[in-house]
Amino acid sequence: MKIAPSILTADFTKLKKELETIETADYIHVDIMDGNFVPNISFGPAITKQISQNTKNLLDIHLMVLDPLKWIDGFTFSNTEYITVHYESNNLDETIKKIKQNKVKVGISIKPETDKEVLLPYLKDIDLVLVMSVEPGFGGQKFMASSLDKMQYFSELKKKNNYNYEIEVDGGVNLETGLLCAKNGATILVAGSYLFNMEDRKKGIEGLACLK
Ligand SMILES: O=C(CO)[C@H](O)[C@H](O)COP(=O)(O)O
Numbered sequence: 001m002k003i004a005p006s007i008l009t010a011d012f013t014k015l016k017k018e019l020e021t022i023e024t025a026d027y028i029h030v031d032i033m034d035g036n037f038v039p040n041i042s043f044g045p046a047i048t049k050q051i052s053q054n055t056k057n058l059l060d061i062h063l064m065v066l067d068p069l070k071w072i073d074g075f076t077f078s079n080t081e082y083i084t085v086h087y088e089s090n091n092l093d094e095t096i097k098k099i100k101q102n103k104v105k106v107g108i109s110i111k112p113e114t115d116k117e118v119l120l121p122y123l124k125d126i127d128l129v130l131v132m133s134v135e136p137g138f139g140g141q142k143f144m145a146s147s148l149d150k151m152q153y154f155s156e157l158k159k160k161n162n163y164n165y166e167i168e169v170d171g172g173v174n175l176e177t178g179l180l181c182a183k184n185g186a187t188i189l190v191a192g193s194y195l196f197n198m199e200d201r202k203k204g205i206e207g208l209a210c211l212k
């Protein structure tokens with residue numbers, strides 16, 4: 001299992017130190033919220049640039065914005081591995097094209113209420129499916145078990161068709177819910193409050209990484 005700590009819950013007054021505590025993870029998950037697509041604002045390209053310059057980890061950018069197309073260049077750094085956009089946001093096809101032009105891997109996410117089938121036409125061309133297990137907008141929410149069926153669905157389709165995407169889960173992930181995700185085909189776990197509220201984050205990451 002690959003692990004992507006969500007930097008949203010970090011203490012930004014000591015960003016560099018916070019980044020060091022999660023350096024054993026596979027990715028840093030970076031949540032971008034615009035106050036329109038979700039009822040919250042996080043931070044933008046300038047702060048993300050500081051994150052990018054202060055970590056050796058690869059970045060997994062989660063864009064919760066209404067118009068992602070105009071933000072792709074701003075979040076393309078040398079260590080940006082994935083940019084994930086929401087199916088429910090504007091200009092999806094053009095945005096996917098732009099992410100690929102920037103030589104970044106493409107992720108698509110769906111909100112908890114969105115039908116999983118809407119992603120069918122995209123699955124052969126993308127690198128990551130992000131299953132939201134909370135309503136996007138805030139860290140620290142309770143995991144929604146209804147997301148498990150979606151993971152299983154994308155996992156079965158992946159096997160059947162030999163697709164290449166990762167199946168990432170975001171929201172309310174801890175050791176207990178992470179195990180359920182692992183059993184249902186998840187390959188990357190995002191964890192924010194669970195890891196950042198821990199004394200020993202390295203141990204926390206190890207624990208999640210062992211799940212299968
Ligand atoms: O995209 C997100 C919220 O919209 C965050 O990545 C997610 O909530 C992670 O935080 P936590 O693990 O605390 O639930």
Ligand SMILES: [Fe+2]
Nearest residue numbers: 029031062170
């Ligand atoms: Fe996220």
